[in-house]
Amino acid sequence: MSKLPDIILKHEDEIRSNWLKHMASTVRRSDLMNDRELQDQSREVLAAIAEGAKSGETSDLSQQAWSRARELMQSISASRARQGFTPSETSAFILSMKPPFFHAVRQELAKSPDEMFQEILNATLLLDGLALITAEAFTLAREQIIKRQQQELMELSTPVVKLWDGILALPIIGTLDSARTQVVMESLLQAVVQTNSRFAIIDITGVPTVDTLVAQHLLKTITAARLMGAECIISGVRPQIAQTIVHLGIDLSQVVTKAKLADAFALVLQKSGRTVTRIGGSPRNAGIQNAESGLKPEMKGE
Amino acid sequence: MERIPILRMGSFLLVTIQVDMHDRLALQLQDDLTARIAEWDATGVLIDISSLEIVDSFIGRMLANIAAMSRVLDAETVVVGMQPAVAITLVELGMSLSGVRTALNVESGMELLYQMRGKLHAELDDDASNQA
Amino acid sequence: MPLTRRETHPIQNSSDVVLARQKVRSWATELKFTLVDQTKLVTAASELARNTLDHGKGGAMTIEIVGNSDKTGIKLIFEDRGPGIPDIPAALRDGFTTGGGMGLGLGGSKRLVNDFEIESEPGKGTRVTVVRWK
Numbered sequence A: 001m002s003k004l005p006d007i008i009l010k011h012e013d014e015i016r017s018n019w020l021k022h023m024a025s026t027v028r029r030s031d032l033m034n035d036r037e038l039q040d041q042s043r044e045v046l047a048a049i050a051e052g053a054k055s056g057e058t059s060d061l062s063q064q065a066w067s068r069a070r071e072l073m074q075s076i077s078a079s080r081a082r083q084g085f086t087p088s089e090t091s092a093f094i095l096s097m098k099p100p101f102f103h104a105v106r107q108e109l110a111k112s113p114d115e116m117f118q119e120i121l122n123a124t125l126l127l128d129g130l131a132l133i134t135a136e137a138f139t140l141a142r143e144q145i146i147k148r149q150q151q152e153l154m155e156l157s158t159p160v161v162k163l164w165d166g167i168l169a170l171p172i173i174g175t176l177d178s179a180r181t182q183v184v185m186e187s188l189l190q191a192v193v194q195t196n197s198r199f200a201i202i203d204i205t206g207v208p209t210v211d212t213l214v215a216q217h218l219l220k221t222i223t224a225a226r227l228m229g230a231e232c233i234i235s236g237v238r239p240q241i242a243q244t245i246v247h248l249g250i251d252l253s254q255v256v257t258k259a260k261l262a263d264a265f266a267l268v269l270q271k272s273g274r275t276v277t278r279i280g281g282s283p284r285n286a287g288i289q290n291a292e293s294g295l296k297p298e299m300k301g302e
Numbered sequence B: 001m002e003r004i005p006i007l008r009m010g011s012f013l014l015v016t017i018q019v020d021m022h023d024r025l026a027l028q029l030q031d032d033l034t035a036r037i038a039e040w041d042a043t044g045v046l047i048d049i050s051s052l053e054i055v056d057s058f059i060g061r062m063l064a065n066i067a068a069m070s071r072v073l074d075a076e077t078v079v080v081g082m083q084p085a086v087a088i089t090l091v092e093l094g095m096s097l098s099g100v101r102t103a104l105n106v107e108s109g110m111e112l113l114y115q116m117r118g119k120l121h122a123e124l125d126d127d128a129s130n131q132a
Numbered sequence C: 001m002p003l004t005r006r007e008t009h010p011i012q013n014s015s016d017v018v019l020a021r022q023k024v025r026s027w028a029t030e031l032k033f034t035l036v037d038q039t040k041l042v043t044a045a046s047e048l049a050r051n052t053l054d055h056g057k058g059g060a061m062t063i064e065i066v067g068n069s070d071k072t073g074i075k076l077i078f079e080d081r082g083p084g085i086p087d088i089p090a091a092l093r094d095g096f097t098t099g100g101g102m103g104l105g106l107g108g109s110k111r112l113v114n115d116f117e118i119e120s121e122p123g124k125g126t127r128v129t130v131v132r133w134k
Helices: A004-010 A012-025 A035-054 A064-083 A087-095 A098-109 A113-156 A178-195 A212-228 A239-248 A261-271 A283-293 B023-040 B057-072 B084-093 B106-131 C014-030 C035-054 C088-093 C106-112
Strands: A161-164 A167-173 A199-206 A231-235 A274-278 A295-299 B006-009 B012-016 B044-048 B076-080 B101-103 C006-011 C059-067 C072-080 C115-121 C125-133
Touching: A004 A012, A004 A035, A004 A098, A004 A113, A012 A035, A012 A098, A035 A064, A064 A087, A064 A113, A087 A113, A098 A113, A113 A178, A167 A178, A167 A261, A178 A199, A178 A212, A178 B084, A199 A212, A199 A261, A212 A231, A212 A239, A212 B084, A212 B101, A231 A261, A261 A274, B006 B023, B012 B023, B012 B106, B023 B057, B023 C014, B044 B057, B044 B106, B057 B076, B057 B084, B057 C035, B076 B106, B084 C035, B084 C106, B101 B106, C006 C014, C006 C035, C014 C035, C014 C059, C014 C072, C035 C059, C035 C072, C035 C106, C035 C125, C059 C125, C088 C106, C088 C115, C106 C115, C106 C125
Parallel strands: A167 A199, A199 A231, B012 B044, B044 B076, B076 B101
Antiparallel strands: A161 A167, A274 A295, B006 B012, C006 C059, C059 C072, C072 C125, C115 C125
16 A cells, blocks of 8 residues: 555645745746746645545546546646646646655655655656646647637638629638638628628639649539529639649539639629629720729619 | 428419428428429429528438429429528538529529529410411 | 436437437537537438438437537437448448439438447448537
């Protein structure tokens, strides 16, 4: 039966003050955390370890008695990740408890070297276990932060623009992977409903490469819009993209594609029964007329 | 047994699906529609699914069947009002419903039907004058 | 309404399929899944429940909340003692095109969820387990 639990309980205060002293000389980040906070955190951690130690079990940290310590490791890690501590600083917080622990063990068991060795081993295994939980939780928290930022970036980078009554434009900048496609589809379809738009121009000038996967994603988006009753056409198809599409054998026969957004817009205007006319003046004065009166699209047809 | 009501508007039929249909109800609708198209000489069917929050492959097939069967009976079908989440899901499921005409809402759906019927009447007029 | 962590519902007729959909919908709503995620999960449940009924000759759906402090999800287990599926890869390949094709809706459902597992033995039955994370 390990003597470590008793040693921890007996020397709790001493361990804590030694730990704080040790940290002050090594891993202290006073720019991120003030002394008061650090003391509170340390007290909490040691109390949780003492609680776990009371069960008499120090090697299996998955036991119920250690649940408070585990949760504490995870929440401390997550908050440190958010605050800007490095992974090593966060693990070192736990590992710097080793010297104080070992001192306490030696104090108790100096006279029996075999036992002392055993308890030092137990202490190191215990603190390593806690440090591992800390490291994992830190990584997870970092990943969540990155994921959230990616999501925000994705949403910001797919604006849907209303070009005219019932005509939307969706300029896509950057690569189109499956995660982004979901965001694009949702933005586009929501906009279709909100603006009652029958047409959407998806401009891919800003999409660096169009391979089979990207084409599939585009087709998915177009199909989803069609199911709702909106027609999509693709614009911004660069000559290289056209070559790649043919080269890869991608079938875009069901989709209207245009090289320029302006051409796509003209086509959609036509499809929706509209045209652009120049108002007033003779062709001779066309240049001046343009500047003065501008161009006004007017409804023609029904 | 409950049935989904079919409204008659001139030579068009209007169906609004608002309930979470179980399979038998869906099949009943298919049967009822085809019977009504024939009975009333309908030339267009408008199916409003703006209240449907779930369209699975069974309902998808039902819509495709209705479109196909009406066409055989010389009527056009337009499905309107599909919700964005439903459209995204159907596409992920692998259904494109390419044989089904769609429109944003009842108004544009009716417009579409009138356009299509207009074409149909022009053809009939041509035939009539050719035979005269 | 307090959420129990695990419930099983019979799938013996087409009304049960509707009930299964509604159950999954209400759990997903309680757990605050996004609308698109909810729709995907409920649609997958509908496909799989129908399979259990039509192909598996009836069975049951178990719904369970899964996850830990980092992520939450809903797990659905569809079990039947039907004829089983002899060629699983082929069944997964069968998709739907314009809706005219046959197919077990398995391939489609797989795309609507995050985790997908299927066990089947001809003559013994089938179990499909899916998870959608929040």
